[in-house]
Amino acid sequence: MFKLSEIKELIKLVDQSSLQELEIENEGARLAIRKPNKSEPVYVSAPIQHTYAPIGQASVANTAPAAALDASVTATAGHVKQEDSSLHKIVSPMVGTFYESASPGSAPFTSVGSKVGDKSVVCIIEAMKLMNEIEAEIKGEIVEILVENGQLVEYGQPLFLVKPE
Numbered sequence: 001m002f003k004l005s006e007i008k009e010l011i012k013l014v015d016q017s018s019l020q021e022l023e024i025e026n027e028g029a030r031l032a033i034r035k036p037n038k039s040e041p042v043y044v045s046a047p048i049q050h051t052y053a054p055i056g057q058a059s060v061a062n063t064a065p066a067a068a069l070d071a072s073v074t075a076t077a078g079h080v081k082q083e084d085s086s087l088h089k090i091v092s093p094m095v096g097t098f099y100e101s102a103s104p105g106s107a108p109f110t111s112v113g114s115k116v117g118d119k120s121v122v123c124i125i126e127a128m129k130l131m132n133e134i135e136a137e138i139k140g141e142i143v144e145i146l147v148e149n150g151q152l153v154e155y156g157q158p159l160f161l162v163k164p165e
Contacts, residue, residue: 002031008152012095015155088138090160092153096127100149108149110160114142122160125153140164 014022014033021034092098100108100123110122116136125132140162147159 002026002029007031015095086163087143087161088140088164089158090122090134090136090138090162092125092155092157092159093134094125094127094132095155096125096132096153098147098149098151098153098159099124099126099131100145110142110145112142112145116140116142116162134159136160136162138162138164 010022010024010031010033014035019035022032024031100110102109102124109124110116110120116122117139118135118137120136121133122136122142123134125134142160143163144161145159146161147153147157153159
């Protein structure tokens, strides 16, 4: 049986490596991780007791028919809004955990409606116990925050939508 924390760590390792696919068997449990093409999500199958919602582009689910996996991905993709092409996306430069503020209880770096400059810190991405400040790299107004505090984010995943000035 695989623990969720072990599966998350393996997903990160595969994502950061040149491996395209990884299969592991442990005490009769089988785990398969395959890197997606740029347009397809990652499916991870393992015999675990619960079904978990997708994290970023990766989903963890009981071994089930492909139709059930497709349904879970479609359901989570349904909440994504149509994006205005004039808006600039601030994307995650790495895999890690998104934090909206410098410490728990302190004010967020930014919020919807906030004005940002190109050097404004908009969030922190924690990767391998290092806190990385992410700058806006554009002057404008935050229109939408696309992730939640404490959420695992993927490399290249949009974090904010900014209306450039």
